[in-house]
Amino acid sequence: MTLPEPPYTAVLFTSTRxxxxxxxYAATAARMEELAAEQPGYLGIESARDADxxxxxxxxxxxxxxxxxxxxVAEHQEAQRRGREEWYQSWTVRIAxxxxxxxx
Amino acid sequence: MTLPEPPYTAVLFTSTRxxxxxxxYAATAARMEELAAEQPGYLGIESARDADxxxxxxxxxxxxxxxxxxxxVAEHQEAQRRGREEWYQSWTVRIAxxxxxxxx
Numbered sequence: 001m002t003l004p005e006p007p008y009t010a011v012l013f014t015s016t017r018x019x020x021x022x023x024x025y026a027a028t029a030a031r032m033e034e035l036a037a038e039q040p041g042y043l044g045i046e047s048a049r050d051a052d053x054x055x056x057x058x059x060x061x062x063x064x065x066x067x068x069x070x071x072x073v074a075e076h077q078e079a080q081r082r083g084r085e086e087w088y089q090s091w092t093v094r095i096a097x098x099x100x101x102x103x104x
Numbered sequence: 105m106t107l108p109e110p111p112y113t114a115v116l117f118t119s120t121r122x123x124x125x126x127x128x129y130a131a132t133a134a135r136m137e138e139l140a141a142e143q144p145g146y147l148g149i150e151s152a153r154d155a156d157x158x159x160x161x162x163x164x165x166x167x168x169x170x171x172x173x174x175x176x177v178a179e180h181q182e183a184q185r186r187g188r189e190e191w192y193q194s195w196t197v198r199i200a201x202x203x204x205x206x207x208x
Binding site: 010012050089093 | 160
């Protein structure tokens with residue numbers, strides 16, 4: 001994933017899935033990635049989930065305000081509600097500013 | 105994972121594994137988690153990897169200097185070298201300051 005030079009905002013979302021509802025969950029997760037990509041200030045998203053249900057999603061935004069606006073998008077809010085009620089045993093959101101990046 | 109109130113430092117490590125060497129890789133990854141936990145300023149680590157080999161590891165540190173010192177630990181440097189040469193097709197490190205956290 002190619003992102004602009006830092007600084008930019010990263011949203012670190014970690015979660016543990018409940019059992020079941022896999023198809024519906026996967027469809028909503030895919031739809032949220034698509035919807036996020038249409039939002040102002042969107043830079044990218046990447047995600048990994050272990051076989052045991054622990055997952056990390058990183059989304060990247062130009063500014064903290066862009067990340068906050070995405071949280072408030074109506075269809076995303078509905079997905080967040082279902083996540084809390086049905087799909088996640090537990091979850092954490094951390095809002096961070098990326099200051100440096102390197103790779104190989 | 106319970107962390108102190110922000111701000112603190114997060115290291116976002118994303119990588120795509122090469123095929124093979126799974127046992128050796130897993131042993132080194134476990135050893136690095138153990139070694140990280142002994143370092144000054146260590147707050148926590150969490151990790152997820154997809155079946156297709158894409159993984160995200162988040163490590164949390166009290167200060168950016170603590171994160172940088174961990175990068176320089178000799179045994180960790182040797183693991184980084186093997187990662188670059190043998191275990192990862194590609195990898196990225198992002199250094200970030202966590203400013204806010206909430207969860208459920």
